[in-house]
Amino acid sequence: MIDLLSIFLIAGGLFFYCAGTVGLLRLPDTLSRLHAVTKADNLGLGLLALGIALQIGDPLSAVKVLLIWLLVLAASAAGGQLIAQHVVEQKEETK
Amino acid sequence: MLDASTLYGLLGIFLASLGLHATILQRDILRRILAINILGVGVFLVFIATAYNGPGVAPDAVPHALVLTGIVVAVAATALALALQRRLEMLRRESDDE
Amino acid sequence: MTPIILLDTLLAIILLVLAVVALHSENLRQSIFVFIVFGLVTALVWARLGAPDVALAEAAIGSGIAGALLLAALRDRQPGCEHIEPRPSWQVLTVTYLVIGVGLTASWAFLDAQASRSGPAIGEMVQAELAHSGVSNPVTAVLLNFRAYDTLLELAVLFAALIGVMALGPERSAPQAAGPLVSHFVAWLTPLLILAAGYLLWVGAHAPGGAFQAGALLAAGGIIVRLSGKSGIFPKGAWLRVLAASGYGVFLFVGLAVMAGDNAFLQYPSDWAGSLILLIEIFATLSIAASLLLVYLGGYPNAWMEDKESQHA
Amino acid sequence: MHDFLVIASLILGLNLLLSLVAMLRKTNTSDRVLGVQLLGTNGVGLLLLMSLLQDQSGLIDAALVLALLAAVVVIAFTRREQEQVND
Numbered sequence: 001m002i003d004l005l006s007i008f009l010i011a012g013g014l015f016f017y018c019a020g021t022v023g024l025l026r027l028p029d030t031l032s033r034l035h036a037v038t039k040a041d042n043l044g045l046g047l048l049a050l051g052i053a054l055q056i057g058d059p060l061s062a063v064k065v066l067l068i069w070l071l072v073l074a075a076s077a078a079g080g081q082l083i084a085q086h087v088v089e090q091k092e093e094t095k
Numbered sequence: 096m097l098d099a100s101t102l103y104g105l106l107g108i109f110l111a112s113l114g115l116h117a118t119i120l121q122r123d124i125l126r127r128i129l130a131i132n133i134l135g136v137g138v139f140l141v142f143i144a145t146a147y148n149g150p151g152v153a154p155d156a157v158p159h160a161l162v163l164t165g166i167v168v169a170v171a172a173t174a175l176a177l178a179l180q181r182r183l184e185m186l187r188r189e190s191d192d193e
Numbered sequence: 194m195t196p197i198i199l200l201d202t203l204l205a206i207i208l209l210v211l212a213v214v215a216l217h218s219e220n221l222r223q224s225i226f227v228f229i230v231f232g233l234v235t236a237l238v239w240a241r242l243g244a245p246d247v248a249l250a251e252a253a254i255g256s257g258i259a260g261a262l263l264l265a266a267l268r269d270r271q272p273g274c275e276h277i278e279p280r281p282s283w284q285v286l287t288v289t290y291l292v293i294g295v296g297l298t299a300s301w302a303f304l305d306a307q308a309s310r311s312g313p314a315i316g317e318m319v320q321a322e323l324a325h326s327g328v329s330n331p332v333t334a335v336l337l338n339f340r341a342y343d344t345l346l347e348l349a350v351l352f353a354a355l356i357g358v359m360a361l362g363p364e365r366s367a368p369q370a371a372g373p374l375v376s377h378f379v380a381w382l383t384p385l386l387i388l389a390a391g392y393l394l395w396v397g398a399h400a401p402g403g404a405f406q407a408g409a410l411l412a413a414g415g416i417i418v419r420l421s422g423k424s425g426i427f428p429k430g431a432w433l434r435v436l437a438a439s440g441y442g443v444f445l446f447v448g449l450a451v452m453a454g455d456n457a458f459l460q461y462p463s464d465w466a467g468s469l470i471l472l473i474e475i476f477a478t479l480s481i482a483a484s485l486l487l488v489y490l491g492g493y494p495n496a497w498m499e500d501k502e503s504q505h506a
Numbered sequence: 507m508h509d510f511l512v513i514a515s516l517i518l519g520l521n522l523l524l525s526l527v528a529m530l531r532k533t534n535t536s537d538r539v540l541g542v543q544l545l546g547t548n549g550v551g552l553l554l555l556m557s558l559l560q561d562q563s564g565l566i567d568a569a570l571v572l573a574l575l576a577a578v579v580v581i582a583f584t585r586r587e588q589e590q591v592n593d
Contacts, residue, residue, distance in 0.1 A: 155316030401564030
């Protein structure tokens with residue numbers, strides 16, 4: 001039962017990872033790519049981490065996996081803002 | 096049949112050759128520093144590949160320790176090389192001003 | 194053979210592409226981006242080869258610290274002054290053939306060695322002696338006990354490189370103070386880096402981790418504080434230099450001190466080994482962090498964090 | 507379960523290659539930083555999968571370090587550019 005849930009979660013995570021990559025490849029401008037990529041890879045890692053945490057016997061390690069996800073979530077939000085700011089600055093510069 | 100140890104060992108030799116080639120032929124100092132670093136990673140790869148004893152078997156710890164030491168020494172050497180390059184650039188700028 | 198070899202093949206292809214682009218891309222900035230990703234993928238390869246200690250160090254140093262160093266170096270360059278004529282083709286051809294020869298010879302030697310492998314002789318010795326080393330992580334045991342000489346000299350190399358960097362000129366001018374976005378980011382990331390460093394140092398005795406990885410994480414914390422243009426909780430000028438020297442100094446002192454009790458240089462008494470290794474590792478961590486940070490500054494730190502105003506004046 | 511994890515890591519590896527291609531095709535710095543961030547998250551996921559596959563809990567710590575340093579690299583990239591704008 002837990003195995004099935006893990007498989008489901010990990011597969012969902014992989015789907016969002018791929019969606020992020022497709023977004024980076026296909027979307028027309030940087031800001032929309034930023035939007036898509038940060039959302040997709042966070043969800044991707046989130047589901048993946050959840051699926052993996054369920055499989056880990058040691059509860060401490062499982063908590064650590066989830067902490068990594070929180071860290072990436074926060075870092076990606078802050079990093080996304082930095083990149084967006086950078087894009088805006090460069091646009092102003094070229095005007 | 097190809098196993099991970101052989102695959103990565105050969106990859107290491109290939110990377111080291113690429114790095115060596117570029118170290119000799121590139122003229123830009125920064126790029127040469129990159130090349131030496133890639134050469135180093137290739138050598139480390141050969142070390143770790145020989146230490147690998149297959150999945151689930153404890154690998155040889157001695158090459159691991161050597162490579163750890165190597166990584167720190169490589170970054171120290173890179174930093175020194177970058178500082179030398181910066182000094183060169185400063186000297187070049189000074190002589191341009193004269 | 195398991196299908197996991199396909200993952201190894203993928204990683205190998207990725208590394209090759211990255212190496213070629215990093216070495217031969219037209220654009221130097223692109224090269225440096227690609228080199229940082231090269232470090233990231235190398236960390237994955239170390240993980241595949243069952244070397245989590247090395248993966249940790251590569252993720253922290255090979256990709257993080259080296260990347261920051263290269264980015265800082267890129268900033269020093271004057272744009273557009275590099276115009277270098279290509280090398281004559283006879284040089285290119287000669288070197289290419291020579292390198293191919295060297296590579297083929299090395300491959301042959303490697304394959305030959307793989308075929309006639311007789312088991313991990315040294316590895317077994319390490320496992321057999323592990324109980325007397327004072328730690329239970331074999332890599333830490335090799336680094337700080339069985340081959341402590343290597344690590345001592347490694348700290349000496351780092352120290353020598355630092356002296357070299359500081360002898361070459363003054364540090365780079367400090368970046369201007371960052372906006373609130375960066376400041377907030379740095380303000381919560383730095384404590385996490387310090388925490389993670391402490392954790393890796395502690396866990397290194399019985400699991401992957403140790404002084405190198407911890408030191409690199411601490412240095413990364415120092416680098417982002419520097420990048421945010423703010424003074425932090427890091428020790429100032431002279432203290433930083435004392436800290437940088439302390440790793441080598443304490444290691445040497447411990448190595449000599451154990452000789453008082455009929456031991457050879459760096460041969461710790463069995464009962465004390467664990468505590469001595471911890472002592473050395475704590476100072477090695479601080480020293481590696483301070484050295485990497487000083488080296489990142491790019492020269493002699495004249496007035497870091499003390500009177501930034503006078504620099505601007 | 508083991509077979510599924512192998513396939514999952516293969517898919518993630520392939521995704522890594524594709525993200526790399528996407529990053530190499532970009533010419534402006536913002537997109538490249540974005541690419542590095544995506545590759546970093548990809549690497550973190552792959553390390554977590556490997557820790558399960560190879561039963562090495564040390565790789566979880568490696569994933570943690572990779573996540574931390576990816577954030578550091580993003581700061582280094584964007585700050586560098588801002589300094590240049592200010593120069």
